[in-house]
Amino acid sequence: MRAILMYGAGDVRVEEIPDPVLQQPTDAIVRIVRTCVCGSDLHPYHNMPASEDGTQMGHEFLGVVEDLGSEVTGLKRGDLVVASFAFQDNTCDFCREDVQASCRHGGFFSQAQAELIRVPQAAGTLVKLPVGEDSPLLPSLLTLADVYGTGYHAAKRADVNPRTTVTVIGDGAVGLLAVLSAKQLGAERIILMGRYKARTDLGREFGATDVVAERGEEGIAKVRELTGGDGTHAVLEAVGYMQAYEQALGVVRAGGVISRVGVPQYEEGAIGWGMFGRNLTLTGGPAPVRAYIDQLLPDVLDGKVEPGKVFDRTVSLDEVPDGYRAMDRREALKVLVRP
Amino acid sequence: MRAILMYGAGDVRVEEIPDPVLQQPTDAIVRIVRTCVCGSDLHPYHNMPASEDGTQMGHEFLGVVEDLGSEVTGLKRGDLVVASFAFQDNTCDFCREDVQASCRHGGFFSQAQAELIRVPQAAGTLVKLPVGEDSPLLPSLLTLADVYGTGYHAAKRADVNPRTTVTVIGDGAVGLLAVLSAKQLGAERIILMGRYKARTDLGREFGATDVVAERGEEGIAKVRELTGGDGTHAVLEAVGYMQAYEQALGVVRAGGVISRVGVPQYEEGAIGWGMFGRNLTLTGGPAPVRAYIDQLLPDVLDGKVEPGKVFDRTVSLDEVPDGYRAMDRREALKVLVRP
Incomplete structure (x- = not known):
């Protein structure tokens, strides 16, 4: 064959x-x-x-x-x-x-x-x-x-529901289907962080209410601006690079969840007081x-x-x-x- | 005054x-x-x-x-x-x-x-x-x-219930009250990792079913031995040092939760494939x-x-x-x- x-x-x-x-x-x-x-x-x-x-x-x-x-x-x-x-x-x-x-x-x-x-x-x-x-x-x-089950896993692990605000990091197939999944689970506010217009347009079709094209500190500031300074309850990380993890830490609300489904391309990351003091949860994995x-x-x-x-x-x-x-x-x- | x-x-x-x-x-x-x-x-x-x-x-x-x-x-x-x-x-x-x-x-x-x-x-x-x-x-x-509410927080955040096996790391007041809390929430198997007999005796009184005095790799091996090689669903980390975090990673079961209530005395830690691949969750914070x-x-x-x-x-x-x-x-x- x-x-x-x-x-x-x-x-x-x-x-x-x-x-x-x-x-x-x-x-x-x-x-x-x-x-x-x-x-x-x-x-x-x-x-x-x-x-x-x-x-x-x-x-x-x-x-x-x-x-x-x-x-x-x-x-x-x-x-x-x-x-x-x-x-x-x-x-x-x-x-x-x-x-x-x-x-x-x-x-x-x-x-x-x-x-x-x-x-x-x-x-x-x-x-x-x-x-x-x-x-x-x-x-x-x-x-x-x-990719659909993986995006859904991100949303399930973050306990997305009608009372949860959501940020999705990544406009690849998994990120876009994490948007779709968050929408299915009832989220009313879904912020998609992605740079490729054709993709983020599909993200809007799947349920994204806001698109943030900026990355890094600028992207974090934009999401915070959209959420009264607080960030969102759930952050669905569908990239896997350290920059995406740092972005997730920056946009997650106190008491919130970072749910990773992008395979991490790093071994260590920040899990000190910045995570602990805000009662953040880090979860996710192969769906x-x-x-x-x-x-x-x-x-x-x-x-x-x-x-x-x-x-x-x-x-x-x-x-x-x-x-x-x-x-x-x-x-x-x-x-x-x-x- | x-x-x-x-x-x-x-x-x-x-x-x-x-x-x-x-x-x-x-x-x-x-x-x-x-x-x-x-x-x-x-x-x-x-x-x-x-x-x-x-x-x-x-x-x-x-x-x-x-x-x-x-x-x-x-x-x-x-x-x-x-x-x-x-x-x-x-x-x-x-x-x-x-x-x-x-x-x-x-x-x-x-x-x-x-x-x-x-x-x-x-x-x-x-x-x-x-x-x-x-x-x-x-x-x-x-x-x-x-200390009681903090131990309870560890157990609640790890979703301890009658079907969960539990390891508690640390025989200080918070660790011992995490044992008590896990018991109150219905856990039937509670392994306490601690070295001071007077404390672990109180831990047994509070509900610990097993005590592991060893630390590091030896302690991890002991807990795995007690759990058919798999570790426990919940690990309540009541110490805050990197060694305790590494121990937690070693004794947690795939799909399980590491719930920290010891204030972390480190900024970075392992969160790569070893955590992601096993669908582990890291949670906790000030109760x-x-x-x-x-x-x-x-x-x-x-x-x-x-x-x-x-x-x-x-x-x-x-x-x-x-x-x-x-x-x-x-x-x-x-x-x-x-x-």
Whole structure:
């Protein structure tokens, strides 16, 4: 089959590799119908040391079940399914506590930008979709694999509700879907911090009431000005850089929550009196996307929300290297792939 | 009146200073019946630069209302009252959101080790006690001013409940009362990390099911061993040193909460993938003690709990310098003062 491999920073290739096969009785093989490039794929695209062994890429996909291990229940060949970006048994104590990224039999996918994928813990990972391969809903359904559930996680962890004011830091796909999620959870005031007008326009469509293009101290001052000097109860941080964390500390209201879903690209940060004295909470992490699919799917199927609007370019598998480049240059917000 | 002043590290003096007077119509003057020395008073006792101007000390007190400003409602001269360690109007938006340490008209006391004290925002800060000056409950009632409410805050912020396993780091008064609070909130497994047997024995009396005397990596290994390798859902950090924060990171379960009530003696700490990847939450801060007094008072009055057991020495105002020394040398857990 054809698959995407990264050989180092900036070096993305399409290659012919062996088809995956069932290894465990709990596995499935899925033929990928839609996959995409994630903002988090850009971190290795910037940093990966060059190597002669390529690394398969991609963790978001929906597709058709081609083969099933003997112990997989609840699925059959031909089912159209969406997967969570992390696989899990969905039965262990961590899964039941909604910390599925820490599942006792779990792990992260990194083989989804391909024609086929082996899915461990298929029964706990794949969710059957009640639509066909030609459904116009596929882009929105694909966001359930990661970016929508991840934006929703930011909002849930920050306990966003109708009484909460919200700042979202980052106008990437996750940030924009954090806006959408905050709106779904009832927030009436949602300030989006982002610099790219096409993206922040989509953010307004998703529910942002204010857009702050400034960053750093200037951005902090702007958000404070919009909130009577106090900042917002919830800050959903969907970037992952230290500057975004510092911005979050600057715009959060006393007693408020900084909820991170951007993978932190730093090891240490300010957690002293500036955080403690104001009773701030820092939370977040890899989303239990599998748990959220059940909650988010109905509104997607009904067309009440259209998270798939974050995709603004569609490419074939052969064009994926161009897709990475376009996202890296901010020419594309999020690239959909039809293998 | 006589009052305690600190002139630098280790330099605590008893001095004659002018009596406080009403300054605002919202003030009260209280004659102090009981005050005490706090673990957090030991930080300046170690670090305060020497100065010719002494600094008044103390933030925990109960006493009798001597004088009232014209706008103070709900209190009268002669009332026996307990104060929260921070004063607040108890009506502003932050107070209503239970972030009373960030009250718009609030501040922290530092004049309680004395014969008299001026109490700003008296109506929002003082709570009338239905007992007399000679009540044997006074030590327990005094803990409502800070250490009991602070231990309770740690447990509340960590959402301790009957399904939560708990580790408490620190066997000072706050740590021991965090144990008591976790027990009151229904926790069935409470591991206390502390090295002083007399204190950890009191911790067992308050509800600790296990005691781990080891610290650092060894202590972490011990707690993990006690919890099937996973750590506990809640970690209540009642120390404030970096070593305690690192210990907290080591013993917290994936998806769990580190709730700090020890004032952090550091500015930066690990908040990278090690925290994010495990969906950990970091929370805590100065407790909204005023809000908790209403919740905690009934069980103290009924004698159902005896948080006052943390006091193991009683001194006069003149003996307060000895009291600091005894707490610093771990000869006393917490020193009660009868001015």
